[in-house]
Amino acid sequence: MLPDTIQTKEDTLRRFNKELMSLAKNPIIDSGDLDPALNVLTESISRALDCERCSIWFYSEAKISIQCLDLFILSENSHNSGMELFQNDFPHYFEVLREQRLIIADEAVADDATKEFARNYLIPLNIVSMLDAPILMDGKLIGIICNEQVGNTRVWTLEEQTFVGSIADMLPRIFQAVERKKAQEELKKANERLEHTVRARTKIILSQKEELEHQIKMAKKIQEALLPVTLPKSKYLDLQFLYTPMMELGGDFVDFLYDEKDSTLGFFICDVSGHGVSAALLASMVKMSYFNWRSFLQNPEYGMTQIYDSLRGKFAGHFITAILGTLNVKTGEGQMTNAGHCPPVLLRPGKKPQVFHQTGALLTDLIPLKLETISFHLDPGDRLVLYTDGIVETFNSKKEMFSEERLLSILDSSRAESLQGLCQKVFLEVNHFIKETQGHEGLSDDLTILALERKSENS
Template sequence: MSTGNNFSNYPPNPTEPSFASLKQFLAEESLSRFRFAMFLFVFFAGFGLLFGDPAEVGLYDPRWIRVTHVILILISLTLSFKLKSFKQYTDPVLLFHFAIMSVHSFYLLYANGLYLGYLFGLILVVFSTGVSINNRRVLIPVLLIFIAIAFFVGINVKNPRIEVGMYYFGLISSSVLSVLVIGFRMKTFETLLQADVQLEKFQANIEEELELAQTTQKSLVDLEFPESGNFRIYSYFKPLESVGGDLIKTDMAKQGELDFFFADAAGHGISAAMVSSMAVMAFKMNAPIAETPARGLTLIHESLMGMIGGFFITAVYMRLDQKKRMLTYSYAGHHPAVIIRPDGSVNTLDGRGTVLLALPKLFNKDYTIELFPGDKVLLFSDGLFEFYGEDKEFFGYDSFVNLLREHTSESGQEFLESVGKSVLNLHRSHLKDDMTMLLLEVL
């Protein structure tokens, strides 16, 4: 028999948003805090521009200083939205503006006798800087210099309008609070980053395990089949994840017939693949001694019953007599396979049987059908029809059989690919189960 196969993972949805790493998230969060501080700075620096001349109320506050400072802040704010690489410079740019704002504020405090309005503004600037900065090793020395300048201004100011103690208390307390806030926040960030490192290591280990599991999974689905002049066999397999629960296995029976074991373990992923692996071993062990397909299913059921709990497997066991062109098959809870005649008619291979591992005893029987040149027998998993289409209606088994009638003129791998593509085009979302098909053609 000739070979034919398709083994690939379901492609990711290109429209699905990708999730950023924790480090990227923290960088974005830092950029947001920087913009918050800049908006606060521009409000404080520009607030005086909204009113008349400060000299009218006895304050010295040159307008050109505020205008210059507002322009610098707006430039930085604009760059934060325009430059993608700006997020890595938020700390030094913020400290630059904090330094300018502090010099401006201390100058106005000194010139205006510690005017309370300027003091409140500077307290707000100190606190917002502490909330927005990321590096406490940089912030603490900056704040120490800031407090030293504050003491210098407080000592040398003439005719203070408020208590100098209040002035000291406001600036020192806001500086201490800023350090405490950044300390608490950075400790939380460091804990998150450590957790992220551990998560990345765990994810790397999982990916290695999945690669190994996928290699094992490929051995569960036969991709090459014994050669014969009268028959051709083709397979199609698209697992939902890196590994799945569907399997296709063949084996030569003791009288020279060819046995097929097509099964679907409940669920998908690694656990289903493990169950499928055990089912394959049971099939390989029992196929040589199984007198009939029904007996083969019983032996597989008995072999697995004591080892697997909480899972069940639907399966079809077929035995092909190549000389007589007779196909004997038995079901274990699997939906009916179909036979496609040369005239394009599509009929089900009737039969029923108990699901493997569902009950202590298996109840199933053998069915036999004669094959003729041009016949095609198709086995398929429920992933081909158990889904909701674009109209949000359940597709179902009967609809899948009707879809097959649109492709009866095709054969071989082309037939399987066309059917698989048609099913994928009907999905309104991602696959919900593995998609597996086995095609047996009679020449």
């Protein structure tokens, strides 16, 4: 090879720089596909140097050998891979590699670093010169780029050494792209697995939700069946109630029993703390607790004690407020036993509403039973109103409470309403108060009102 002139060196540098720039912009280098990227590098080096053989080798995991990931043979325009060199066979070469420096072997058969390859590798393949550049990643040696001149001896110029070294510096970029692509593919697979799991779980959840909704609907029908289907009929009595649960199932409950022989009406209202399934279950248990109501129809305090005794130990953290009452519809004489429930209201024509404040203690396992029983009298035209706290403790958007005062005002102004109209007006005013005209999403509790009116025989 003729000595380079200054102009030749400049041309060579420009050519190498152009090749490096082309490689830097080549999308294959950053594609994350290892084999195509290595193919591009070995071909580029071989053609730029006009070197017959260019290969890229990487250390095995145990660092006891180097494996050829790609070998380009210029005259054949072909790529090969898979060869492996072991440290035990070429100890001095591996020792030189550990020094992380260029191996410049113009006379490869005689050079101290490469002469171990002479008999089995260099001479059979007619390789006369070698130029090996270390590949470093994070400061650690991971492999080499090996350039092998076939035929005539070659003196590797400084420009060629710098060019190969620059190519070696590009290898970590390729492996970073490979790792990045691998991570992206793993993330994609993980997302696909997650999506599959989510779809499967969602399907299960929807199925369970449908089943739960079906069960709740069935429970609602059962609960509705526990409410009075028909109201007692008597020429001395008008009786109405309205009930709206906050959820599908509620904890409010009303019931009636009429003994036509004695003209005696039994009435019952209760409110279980909480909402939903647990409250509905306890309300159903309340219904079962006074199955023998007829035997104590005229003794409400005894009846309330029976209810408490039946539920003792089963409150499960809940509490119950309730009123159990009895009324002789002919004479107008009655009694009410109150266990912590909202005070009943007596409406007399021409008089202000009268509130019975004797409320007793609520029913719970936490405190002893303490009841309040009061006697009352209804003249023809008198009305008795019972309700649950969902009415008076409803809040509007301004955090204002509906209140007992507002309820009494509505009851006082509704004297001309029928008993049914009275109940409906109370519910209408509550809904208007919370500004919820589409259903009952604004309710914070179940709503129940019970109203009865004693009538004269000729009315």
